[in-house]
Amino acid sequence: MTIDFTIRAAEVIKIEAAAVEQLKQYLDADFNLACQLIFDSAGKTIVTGMGKSGHIGSKIAATLASTGTPAFFVHPGEASHGDLGMLSAADIVIAISNSGETAEVLTIMPVIKRLGIKLIAMTGNPASTLAKLADAHLCVKVEQEACPLGLAPTASTTATLAMGDALAVALLDARGFSADDFALSHPGGSLGRKLLLRLEDIMHTGEQVPTVLYSATIKDALLEISKKGLGMTAVVDEQGKMAGVFTDGDLRRILDQRYDIHSNQIADVMTRNCITAQAQQLAAEALQIMQQKKINGLIIIDDAGKPVGAMNMHDLLRAGVL
The missing domain is CATH 3.10.580.10 (CBS-domain)
Structure with a gap:
C-alpha cells in the first residue's frame, strides 16, 4: 500500500504555524517585564524544564547565550540534587512546563524563592501553580497539538521555542548586540570566520x-x-x-x-x-x-x-x- 505522507505533514505544519501566529496575543506586559528582569540582571539566566520542555529549554538557553545574554540550562532533577548550588540571588530563572504542574520543576521552586531569585514561567496554563509563583508569566498556550492523539508535545513545543526566540532577539536588540559581538561567541564556526577574519x-x-x-x-x-x-x-x-x-x-x-x-x-x-x-x-x-x-x-x-x-x-x- 502506498501512503501519501505529505498530507499529514501539511496538517502538522499548518497547526504549528497557527500556534506560533497566536503567540502575538501573549506579547503583553508580562513579556515586557520578563525582558526587563533579564536585561537588568547582574547575574545569569538559568533555564530549566523537564522532558520535551527541557530540550526546548536547552535550546533557548543556547540562543540567549549566543546573543548577548549569559545563560545556561539546568535539569530540574539534577538541580534538586546539588546543581542548585550554581544559582545566586542575582540570577534569573526561566522555568518551562506546558502544564505548569511538572513535579520536578515545582520541587525546586521553594529554594528559588528563598534565594530571592526572580522567576519567569513559560506555561500553557496561566492558572497553574508555576504560573502563579512566577514574577512574570509567558503564556505559550496552543489550541491543539499537531499529534492526532493530542499526546506528543508538538505545537506546544514549537510555540515555546518561538517565544524563547522572541525573548532572546528582543534582548539582543535592546543590548545593541552587533555582528562583531556575535562572532566573538562563534569563533570556531563558519559564521565566526566570516565575521571575524580580515x-x-x-x-x-x-x-x-x-x-x-x-x-x-x-x-x-x-x-x-x-x-x-x-x-x-x-x-x-x-x-x-x-x-x-x-x-x-x-x-x-x-x-x-x-x-x-x-x-x-x-x-x-x-x-x-x-x-x-x-x-x-x-x-x-x-x-x-x-x-x-x-x-x-x-x-x-x-x-x-x-x-x-x-x-x-x-x-x-x-x-x-x-
Missing part, C-alpha cells in the same frame, strides 16, 4: 606579493606571476605606488594582439584603475567584491597606495570563508 589574517605579504615596475616587460610580469603563483601581479610606479594590475585574464585577452612580450612594457597592457582592498577589510567583504566584479584575486594596499599584500580565491577557500 584580509591581513590570510593575505600573502613581503616577498610573496607579486610586484613589477610599470617599466618592466610583459615577459618580466609573466615570470613574476609564475613565480608567485597567485595568477596576477601588481604593477607599481617608481615610488612603489599601485599603478595597475596584470592577471592571467589580461594575458588571455592580449594573445590575439601583436604584442612582443620581450619588448613591450607591462604598462601598455595592464589594467589601470583596478580593484584593490585594505588589510583591515573583512575577508567576507573581499569575497563579495570578487564575486561581484568577477575577479579571482585582490592586491591589498596601504594608506599610501603601496601594495602590502595579495590574495586569491584559493586563500579564501583555505580559510573557510568560501
Whole structure:
C-alpha cells in the first residue's frame, strides 16, 4: 500500500504555524517585564524544564547565550540534587512546563524563592501553580497539538521555542548586540570566520606579493606571476605606488594582439584603475567584491597606495570563508 505522507505533514505544519501566529496575543506586559528582569540582571539566566520542555529549554538557553545574554540550562532533577548550588540571588530563572504542574520543576521552586531569585514561567496554563509563583508569566498556550492523539508535545513545543526566540532577539536588540559581538561567541564556526577574519589574517605579504615596475616587460610580469603563483601581479610606479594590475585574464585577452612580450612594457597592457582592498577589510567583504566584479584575486594596499599584500580565491577557500 502506498501512503501519501505529505498530507499529514501539511496538517502538522499548518497547526504549528497557527500556534506560533497566536503567540502575538501573549506579547503583553508580562513579556515586557520578563525582558526587563533579564536585561537588568547582574547575574545569569538559568533555564530549566523537564522532558520535551527541557530540550526546548536547552535550546533557548543556547540562543540567549549566543546573543548577548549569559545563560545556561539546568535539569530540574539534577538541580534538586546539588546543581542548585550554581544559582545566586542575582540570577534569573526561566522555568518551562506546558502544564505548569511538572513535579520536578515545582520541587525546586521553594529554594528559588528563598534565594530571592526572580522567576519567569513559560506555561500553557496561566492558572497553574508555576504560573502563579512566577514574577512574570509567558503564556505559550496552543489550541491543539499537531499529534492526532493530542499526546506528543508538538505545537506546544514549537510555540515555546518561538517565544524563547522572541525573548532572546528582543534582548539582543535592546543590548545593541552587533555582528562583531556575535562572532566573538562563534569563533570556531563558519559564521565566526566570516565575521571575524580580515584580509591581513590570510593575505600573502613581503616577498610573496607579486610586484613589477610599470617599466618592466610583459615577459618580466609573466615570470613574476609564475613565480608567485597567485595568477596576477601588481604593477607599481617608481615610488612603489599601485599603478595597475596584470592577471592571467589580461594575458588571455592580449594573445590575439601583436604584442612582443620581450619588448613591450607591462604598462601598455595592464589594467589601470583596478580593484584593490585594505588589510583591515573583512575577508567576507573581499569575497563579495570578487564575486561581484568577477575577479579571482585582490592586491591589498596601504594608506599610501603601496601594495602590502595579495590574495586569491584559493586563500579564501583555505580559510573557510568560501
